[in-house]
Structure formats: structure tokens, C-alpha cells
Amino acid sequence: MTDPVADFLTRLRNGARAQHHDVAIPSSKLKRELARILKEQGYIEAWSVTPPGPGRPGEQITVTLKYTEDRKPVISGMQRVSRPGQRTYVDHAHIPRIQGGMGTAIISTSRGVMTGHEARQQGVGGEVVAKVW
Numbered sequence: 001m002t003d004p005v006a007d008f009l010t011r012l013r014n015g016a017r018a019q020h021h022d023v024a025i026p027s028s029k030l031k032r033e034l035a036r037i038l039k040e041q042g043y044i045e046a047w048s049v050t051p052p053g054p055g056r057p058g059e060q061i062t063v064t065l066k067y068t069e070d071r072k073p074v075i076s077g078m079q080r081v082s083r084p085g086q087r088t089y090v091d092h093a094h095i096p097r098i099q100g101g102m103g104t105a106i107i108s109t110s111r112g113v114m115t116g117h118e119a120r121q122q123g124v125g126g127e128v129v130a131k132v133w
Contacts, residue, residue: 002084003080003083003084004026004028004030004031005030005031005080005129006083008025009078009079009080009130011023012025012038012063012065012075012078013075013078015063015065016065016073016075017073019067019071019073020065021065022062022065023062023063024050024060024061024062024063025061025062026058026059026060026061027049027058027059027060027061030108030113030129031061032047032049032061033112034113034130035047035061035063037104037106037113037114038063038075038132040115041104041115041132042066042074043066043074043075043132044063044065044066044075045064045065045066046063046064047061047062047063047064048061048062049061050062075133077132078130078131078133079130079131080130081105081128081129081130081131082127082128082129087127088127089125089126089127089128090107090125090126090128091125092120092122092123092124092125093125094125095116095119095120095125095128096116096128098131098132098133099133102133104116104117104132104133105128105130105131106128106129106130106131107119107125107126107127107128107129108126108127109124109126109127110124110126111124113129116128
């Protein structure tokens, strides 16, 4: 696999479209940070790290998806911005606003992974990892 973050987003997108309750994703530090941000912003219900077991070589992140009352996914869209073949970096003044401020940009900065809003407040730029709305 050449782009684990795109795989993370695709598994969430596919799980939400199929109306699954939970989605299992191979774990990494960046993916755990993405799950933390999605939980803080209210896009997912919960997430946890499952240790390796029989038939599972490494840790997995189990994400509990969130739906509205009429069973529509809370996440209406996700997009990978910075890819392995084309990295996208921005300074704090050019961090994108998603859906007029209704969505979230996820930025990997020198101070850690954070939302675009937090990065703008702290005055740091970085790599735009993904957009969620």
C-alpha cells in the first residue's frame, strides 16, 4: 500500500456508505491522530486501539461511525489533499476553509496533527493531510 492515509479515509467512507457500525483499520501514529481529531470534531462516535491477536499481525484502530437520526452518515465527504506524489504545504495565512467553515481541514504541523482552525490560531502552517465535511 503506498498511501495509508488514503486507505484510512476510504475505509471510513465505504463503511459509512454501507452503514456499518464499526470499521477496523490498521494502526499507525498518524491514523490515531486522525481518529482523535475526527472524534473531537464530532464526525465519529468513538475509536479504540485493539492489540494484535490471532490472525491480526499488528494493532488495529476500531472506529465507531456516527449517524443522524434518519440513519445518514455524519461524514458527508472526505478528501485526501496531500498525496505521496504531490505534497501540499501551506502557511498559517493560507490554510483552507472547508465548506465555508462548516468542514475541517486536518493539518500536520511541527507542533503535531491539528485542525486548520487550531493551526490558524497558533500561527503555524504545515502539510494539508485531508479535508472532512
